[in-house]
Amino acid sequence: MKNGPDIARVAALIGDPARANILTALMAGKALTATELASEAGVTAQTASSHLKRLLDGGLLRLRGQGRHRYYSLSGPDVAATLESLMGLAAGHGHLRTRTGPKDAKLREARVCYNHLAGTRGVQMYRSMIQRELLSEAGDHVTLTDRGHGFISSFGIDLSAPTRSKAPLCLGCLDWSARETHLAGRLGRAMFAHMEDRDWITRGIGSRHVQFSALGQEMFEQWFPV
Incomplete structure (x- = not known):
């Protein structure tokens, strides 16, 4: 692989339909819970959790805690x-x-x-x-x-x-x-x-x-x- 930004990895993260639905749901600028994002993506809570972890690891999302709740949002503009x-x-x-x-x-x-x-x-x-x-x-x-x-x-x-x-x-x-x-x-x-x-x-x-x-x-x- 040639040196430089790994656009293939980012494209793969965005390219999955469920993850794409999660990301576009967050385009409104509001932070959402995993349960809300599972509903937006049309997947089970367990599947959504796996997708959210990949998006977090890939730097596309950020996670914030407030009390017992955890909220996801896009990592930046x-x-x-x-x-x-x-x-x-x-x-x-x-x-x-x-x-x-x-x-x-x-x-x-x-x-x-x-x-x-x-x-x-x-x-x-x-x-x-x-x-x-x-x-x-x-x-x-x-x-x-x-x-x-x-x-x-x-x-x-x-x-x-x-x-x-x-x-x-x-x-x-x-x-x-x-x-x-x-x-x-x-x-x-x-x-x-x-x-x-x-x-x-x-x-x-x-x-x-x-x-x-x-x-x-x-x-x-x-x-x-x-």
């Missing part, structure tokens, strides 16, 4: 970005597990991608910020401009607050349904959380779908016109 790209690749080549329907339409419109806004709304936000020179692109590198810092401050987000996160401030994430970029990184996460706090958006129960309120739709269009 790089895993979420990889899964989002694979979803786009699969959809682009017609590898769909179900027929497109109303539920898929909602996911295409707005959904949570680990911890930031994705779908048509997420792409609109990113495109608006690029067009108004709030964000700057240089290849895969995305930065917040001086004008962007002022915009974010007026939006109500304090970027001077200390953080322990090692994630970059701005990160472009390829949206699997729109095939365009949406905003990830610490800024994408902060903007999603801020919209939740303002009751512009609510997360769907048991789904990655994000619902905009009437106020949220109005304010979103005001802040992120294209």
